[in-house]
Amino acid sequence: MTDTIDPDLLLRAYAIGVFPMADSRDAREIFWVEPKRRAILPLDAFHASRSLRQTIRSGEFSVTRDRAFPEVLERCGSRRETWINAQIEAGYNRLHEAGHAHSIECWHKDELVGGLYGVRLGAAFFGESMFSVRRDASKVALAWLVARMRVGGFRLLDCQFMTEHLRSLGAVEIAQSDYMSLLSSALGSGAAGSGAGAAGAGVGAAAGAGVAGAEFGALDLLLEADGVAGDAAASGCVILQLLGHTSQTGCSTTLSEGDSL
Numbered sequence: 001m002t003d004t005i006d007p008d009l010l011l012r013a014y015a016i017g018v019f020p021m022a023d024s025r026d027a028r029e030i031f032w033v034e035p036k037r038r039a040i041l042p043l044d045a046f047h048a049s050r051s052l053r054q055t056i057r058s059g060e061f062s063v064t065r066d067r068a069f070p071e072v073l074e075r076c077g078s079r080r081e082t083w084i085n086a087q088i089e090a091g092y093n094r095l096h097e098a099g100h101a102h103s104i105e106c107w108h109k110d111e112l113v114g115g116l117y118g119v120r121l122g123a124a125f126f127g128e129s130m131f132s133v134r135r136d137a138s139k140v141a142l143a144w145l146v147a148r149m150r151v152g153g154f155r156l157l158d159c160q161f162m163t164e165h166l167r168s169l170g171a172v173e174i175a176q177s178d179y180m181s182l183l184s185s186a187l188g189s190g191a192a193g194s195g196a197g198a199a200g201a202g203v204g205a206a207a208g209a210g211v212a213g214a215e216f217g218a219l220d221l222l223l224e225a226d227g228v229a230g231d232a233a234a235s236g237c238v239i240l241q242l243l244g245h246t247s248q249t250g251c252s253t254t255l256s257e258g259d260s261l
Contacts, residue, residue, distance in 0.1 A: 005030070005091030007098050014121050015187060017180055019128075019160065022085035025077060030087055038179040039162040039171050041127075043154065046146045046243050047170040055136045056143055056240055057251055059233030061106040061113070063144045065220070069096045069103040072115040076129035084129065092128070095119060102216060104145050106137040113137045116145065123214035124156040124186035125149055142169060144219075147242040152218040156186040 005020060013019060013032065020030045048056070055061070070093055077084030095101040100121065106114035114137020116130035125145070132138035149157060159166050162173045174182075219242075220229070228234035237251030 003087045003090070004094060005087060007091070007095045007100065010091060010095055010119070011100060011121060014119055014124075014126055015183075017176070017183055019126065020088055020091075021083040022088055023083070025082050025085055027085045028087075030085065034176065035161060036176050037162070037173050038176055039159040039166055039173050040179065040182070041142075041146065041157045041159055041166065041169065041171045043146055043150050043157060044244070045170040045172075046143065047168065048143060048240070048243060052136060052139055052143070053240060056140055056236040057233060059231070059236060061108055061137060061140050062232045063140065063235070064105045064107065065144075065148070065216075066096075066102055068105050068112055068115070069093070069101065069117060071112055072103040072105060072117050072131070073129075075112070075115070075131045076117065079131070082129075092117070092119075104141040104148075106132075106134075106141050108134055108137075114141055116141045118145075120216055122187040123154045124158060124183060125154060125216075126158045127160070139169065143243060144239055147239045148216065148219040150242050151222055152215045154186070154214050156182050158183075 010020070018032045018034045021033050022030050073084070073089055073092055073096075076082070077089055092101050096103075096117075101117060101119050102125075103117040104115055105112055113134035114130070114132040116127060116138060118125050118127040120126075127142075127145070130138040130141060146157065158179075159171050162171060223229040223235055223238060226234075226238060228238060234251075240251065
């Protein structure tokens with residue numbers, strides 16, 4: 001039986017700004033990481049290139065959430081270089097079953113071609129990893145995540161380490177002290193960086209209904225209300241509008257009255 005990481009331990013770790021990694025897929029041990037510089041993606045600064053906007057509104061990909069979490073996690077951990085070992089994979093699957101880890105999937109003709117997964121705590125989402133086997137699939141998944149967080153009232157999208165891929169999409173790098181301030185605000189409890197006891201108290205509150213009404217499923221309700229749920233192209237137009245590209249979508253679909261952010 002594969003060792004796993006206790007879900008409560010994972011949540012407590014995220015609440016104080018640390019997360020687990022392994023040296024390789026076959027590694028038998030994990031270690032805990034607290035980067036001195038942290039990559040975040042400001043929710044009002046997602047950069048969608050012209051070609052990415054065209055892809056999103058074309059309906060080339062159908063996008064879902066939490067439909068194939070174990071598969072997304074497994075695909076992310078199957079790369080040649082990965083920090084996801086069996087222990088981490090088992091732990092995040094348990095966290096997903098408990099409702100605290102989520103995935104965004106991109107499908108092309110019923111084939112899973114891209115996606116990402118991460119952890120939700122309060123009004124923060126901690127992006128863990130993404131994969132893509134078709135051009136722009138992971139970028140589309142990230143665009144949908146940012147739109148989901150915007151409409152859901154989230155405050156912080158943690159990307160952990162900066163990459164050129166993330167930088168091209170609007171991510172920025174900040175000092176750990178600044179990150180901890182943002183994390184504390186997103187958890188809404190003053191727990192972050194205040195010691196294990198305070199962090200434990202903060203986790204209980206933040207892991208419930210969410211801080212300041214943060215709701216991961218709000219986008220699903222909006223798409224249903226607009227009558228575009230299940231329509232990849234029409235949903236893509238709504239996503240672009242939520243990302244602030246209202247004059248660049250080339251779409252006729254508009255948000256319903258009262259659906260502004």
